[in-house]
Amino acid sequence: MNTESHKKSVVRVRFPGQTKPQSFLLGQLPFKYGEKVVALSERGMTVGYINSFPFDLPDSQKAGKIYHIERYATDQDILEYKEAYQEQREAKTIFVDFVSELKLEMTLKDIEFSELGKKVTFYFTAPTRVDFRELLKKLNHSLKLKIELRQVHEGHGDLGDIGPCGQELCQFINSVMDSGCSQHKKCNEYKCRLDYKDPFYEDKRSRLPKIGEIISTHTNEKGRVLRLDLWNEEFELLTEQGAVKKFVSDLWKH
Numbered sequence: 001m002n003t004e005s006h007k008k009s010v011v012r013v014r015f016p017g018q019t020k021p022q023s024f025l026l027g028q029l030p031f032k033y034g035e036k037v038v039a040l041s042e043r044g045m046t047v048g049y050i051n052s053f054p055f056d057l058p059d060s061q062k063a064g065k066i067y068h069i070e071r072y073a074t075d076q077d078i079l080e081y082k083e084a085y086q087e088q089r090e091a092k093t094i095f096v097d098f099v100s101e102l103k104l105e106m107t108l109k110d111i112e113f114s115e116l117g118k119k120v121t122f123y124f125t126a127p128t129r130v131d132f133r134e135l136l137k138k139l140n141h142s143l144k145l146k147i148e149l150r151q152v153h154e155g156h157g158d159l160g161d162i163g164p165c166g167q168e169l170c171q172f173i174n175s176v177m178d179s180g181c182s183q184h185k186k187c188n189e190y191k192c193r194l195d196y197k198d199p200f201y202e203d204k205r206s207r208l209p210k211i212g213e214i215i216s217t218h219t220n221e222k223g224r225v226l227r228l229d230l231w232n233e234e235f236e237l238l239t240e241q242g243a244v245k246k247f248v249s250d251l252w253k254h
Helices: 075-101 133-143 171-177 191-195 199-206
Strands: 010-014 022-025 036-041 044-050 107-114 119-125 146-151 214-217 222-229 234-239 244-248
Touching (some): 010 036, 022 036, 036 075, 044 075, 044 171, 075 107, 075 119, 075 133, 075 171, 133 146, 222 244
Parallel strands (some): 119 146
Antiparallel strands (some): 010 044, 036 044, 234 244
């Protein structure tokens, strides 16, 4: 990256199936938080969304190659993403069907396409080591892609860049796919971002009290904080009188 790039605005872009966002040069694009964009992810050029405000890259990171965001995502980009995601869903169904047919003791946790869609990695858990040679043959014959099967351990973070909610429940995927699934099945929209200290939400959280904290407001209400709405910078308070009221962050008496 040349020295000119150091002076340009950098933002983070998050891609579905990856918990850690990647940094990109914003270039001449007008900044829009949450805007869907096309950029070069670890899986090739795909749709993601901007999930930070512009910032200066730390000196320790300037030696690495930082790419520009290609463009804002068009309707055609979204359509192609939907088609690619549908292929992933079909690959998942094929895998599960073969596992059932072969009576293998393994549970699929997630799948990941890479090498511009030419390779698929299946992450699975199993109580013991699994002989999946026959499964691999069937998958190769059916999918005609480079296949990798990777056994991971439940609850130990071995899924690498697979999101904590998985592809099926990813809020970003739900927004792109216009999913009709009920809200309680969707990923908590703050979970993956806060787990990795997204600067946008870190800033908003700093303006609000902590859940469970006993506080007072500038309207002389006192009580315990029940929940936070980070996006709108609001909090709910269970008052001493037993009422639940919502307040904006400015009414919190620090």
